[in-house]
Amino acid sequence: MESDHPPLPTVLCSVLSMKRQSCEVTLDPGRSLLSWRELRPRRGRDRSRPGGVTVPVAEIVSVGEAEIDEKYYNSMKWQHMCKPHAFTVRYVQRKRKHRWRCKEVTFWCSDEQLFYQWLQALHDILEQQTHRPKRLLVYINPYGGKKRGKQIYENKVAPLFSAAGICTDVIVTEYANHARDNLYEVNVEKYDGVVCVGGDGMFSEVLHGLIGRVQKDSDVDHNNPNAQLSRCNIRIGIIPAGSTDCVCYATIGINDPETSALHIILGDCQPLDVCSVHHKRTFLKYSVSLLGYGFYGDVLKYSEKNRWLGPARYDVSGFKTFLTHHCYEGSVSFQPAKWVLGSPRDQIICTSRCYICRQSSKQLEEQQKTQACGSEHRDQDDDWTTIKGKFMAINAVSMSCACPRSPKGLSPAAHLGDGSADLILVRKCSRLDFLRHLIRHTSNKDQFDFPFVEVYRVKNFQFTPKHFEDEDTESTDIGSIGKKNFPQICTDHPSCGCNHVNSIWNCDGETVDQTAIEMRVHCQLIKLFARGIENAKLEDDVNPSKVL
Numbered sequence: 287m288e289s290d291h292p293p294l295p296t297v298l299c300s301v302l303s304m305k306r307q308s309c310e311v312t313l314d315p316g317r318s319l320l321s322w323r324e325l326r327p328r329r330g331r332d333r334s335r336p337g338g339v340t341v342p343v344a345e346i347v348s349v350g351e352a353e354i355d356e357k358y359y360n361s362m363k364w365q366h367m368c369k370p371h372a373f374t375v376r377y378v379q380r381k382r383k384h385r386w387r388c389k390e391v392t393f394w395c396s397d398e399q400l401f402y403q404w405l406q407a408l409h410d411i412l413e414q415q416t417h418r419p420k421r422l423l424v425y426i427n428p429y430g431g432k433k434r435g436k437q438i439y440e441n442k443v444a445p446l447f448s449a450a451g452i453c454t455d456v457i458v459t460e461y462a463n464h465a466r467d468n469l470y471e472v473n474v475e476k477y478d479g480v481v482c483v484g485g486d487g488m489f490s491e492v493l494h495g496l497i498g499r500v501q502k503d504s505d506v507d508h509n510n511p512n513a514q515l516s517r518c519n520i521r522i523g524i525i526p527a528g529s530t531d532c533v534c535y536a537t538i539g540i541n542d543p544e545t546s547a548l549h550i551i552l553g554d555c556q557p558l559d560v561c562s563v564h565h566k567r568t569f570l571k572y573s574v575s576l577l578g579y580g581f582y583g584d585v586l587k588y589s590e591k592n593r594w595l596g597p598a599r600y601d602v603s604g605f606k607t608f609l610t611h612h613c614y615e616g617s618v619s620f621q622p623a624k625w626v627l628g629s630p631r632d633q634i635i636c637t638s639r640c641y642i643c644r645q646s647s648k649q650l651e652e653q654q655k656t657q658a659c660g661s662e663h664r665d666q667d668d669d670w671t672t673i674k675g676k677f678m679a680i681n682a683v684s685m686s687c688a689c690p691r692s693p694k695g696l697s698p699a700a701h702l703g704d705g706s707a708d709l710i711l712v713r714k715c716s717r718l719d720f721l722r723h724l725i726r727h728t729s730n731k732d733q734f735d736f737p738f739v740e741v742y743r744v745k746n747f748q749f750t751p752k753h754f755e756d757e758d759t760e761s762t763d764i765g766s767i768g769k770k771n772f773p774q775i776c777t778d779h780p781s782c783g784c785n786h787v788n789s790i791w792n793c794d795g796e797t798v799d800q801t802a803i804e805m806r807v808h809c810q811l812i813k814l815f816a817r818g819i820e821n822a823k824l825e826d827d828v829n830p831s832k833v834l
């Protein structure tokens with residue numbers, strides 16, 4: 287009688303040589319682990335402790351025939367090898383602060399047959415990692431950040447892609463929006479991912495190109511603020527080479543090109559919420575990190591005027607904006623995200639394999655199933671909350687927005703893929719109070735714990751500046767009002783600090799001209815080659831390569 291169970295994969299275990307030491311090397315396909323340990327620990331090592339390394343197959347970067355170093359081979363002849371038969375395994379090694387490095391180890395086999403058996407077994411097991419990309423489209427911004435995009439890609443990323451057997455088509459952009467426009471034309475189907483080498487602006491270009499392309503292909507009108515956008519299944523990789531690299535930092539935990547390249551090679555997948563921003567029935571932009579009016583809008587306005595200062599422009603402009611201390615009047619309406627499990631002040635940080643994001647993912651799947659069966663999913667329209675006032679800042683963040691300058695970010699407990707954004711309202715306050723609020727972003731204290739700060743977890747919101755409410759809203763474009771210096775109405779005396787012109791919206795570091803906007807969160811609209819920020823303690827229990 288035949289058994290119903292598939293045959294158990296056989297464990298391959300051999301004695302191979304590594305750095306002139308005999309090692310017991312084991313490939314356990316059942317547990318997806320490659321491990322090795324020295325049979326006789328080298329002098330100076332603790333002999334009572336069996337040393338060894340275990341690497342999950344999921345973290346092997348590549349396996350290949352070793353490049354033979356003649357000198358080394360000659361010194362190996364004592365092992366009775368008449369021909370060199372060695373293979374090299376490259377794998378991920380975790381360093382401090384979420385930094386990854388590609389480590390390599392070479393094993394020497396006593397005969398050709400054993401060598402091919404190992405090579406075949408390792409190739410077979412890597413073939414099963416079907417989520418890994420084989421072909422990538424790469425866009426390089428040669429002018430982002432310190433203008434080192436090309437150099438970073440060629441020196442740190444391309445050699446790793448090539449070692450991992452990834453084919454690439456590389457486009458060095460020639461003008462702003464080159465990547466975005468190109469994504470409307472290329473045959474994206476033939477790629478497993480799109481990689482951008484640059485900063486947040488470059489990522490935003492690729493994001494707009496890809497989402498726009500998918501909506502075009504599936505006949506979705508992106509000008510309709512209520513349209514159900516089609517999800518993009520092609521993943522985006524970010525090789526950080528910009529000034530801030532906020533999206534990379536918040537999804538991987540570090541701005542490091544080699545770490546990002548390794549996440550791409552391993553085929554990581556992190557779903558990400560995207561917010562659409564509209565003015566009436568006109569699409570303006572997509573945002574994945576910060577949509578900020580008031581303080582962060584003004585910081586961007588000044589920093590754009592001073593691009594020649596390079597990355598330092600953000601500090602200069604932040605300081606200047608703080609000194610000007612403007613507040614803006616208007617009304618904010620929003621619908622709370624009632625179904626999400628977390629709240630902005632619960633201190634539950636979004637980490638890799640985040641439970642809250644996974645729950646949203648399940649809900650999204652169920653919603654899509656219901657829609658596929660013909661039932662309409664309807665949002666409730668009756669739970670709008672409106673807040674009127676004078677604001678120093680209105681920020682909607684769909685991720686923590688952590689970056690090296692602000693390691694906790696604007697909303698430390700915001701989630702990457704829960705389908706919501708944290709709406710932070712900083713009401714008019716003294717300069718000192720505002721400074722206290724800003725300083726809290728760099729400390730462990732709750733930055734929302736002030737009487738002038740409110741935070742809500744929302745699925746959408748609308749903002750109307752004060753003067754816009756007083757005007758004929760159907761015919762007036764707010765951007766042009768600002769430009770014409772239309773007299774502004776402040777309900778207090780002019781000395782109240784309310785600004786006479788509007789601020790602008792800062793949408794992921796790009797300016798938006800219109801001030802009256804509506805924003806909606808699209809749950810897990812795109813996917814990144816990332817895994818969220820690893821919780822070092824948890825990850826240690828689950829897998830990483832470690833000395834046992």
Ligand SMILES: Nc1ncnc2c1ncn2[C@@H]1O[C@H](COP(=O)(O)OP(=O)(O)OP(=O)(O)O)[C@@H](O)[C@H]1O
Nearest residue numbers: 430431459460461484485486487488528529530531
């Ligand atoms: N070849 C190019 N010439 C001029 N501008 C370009 C080119 N390629 C891309 N851009 C534009 O440059 C802008 C800034 O690029 P990028 O985001 O890479 O760097 P950055 O602004 O220094 O970094 P960050 O956005 O992280 O602060 C983007 O908005 C992008 O559209």
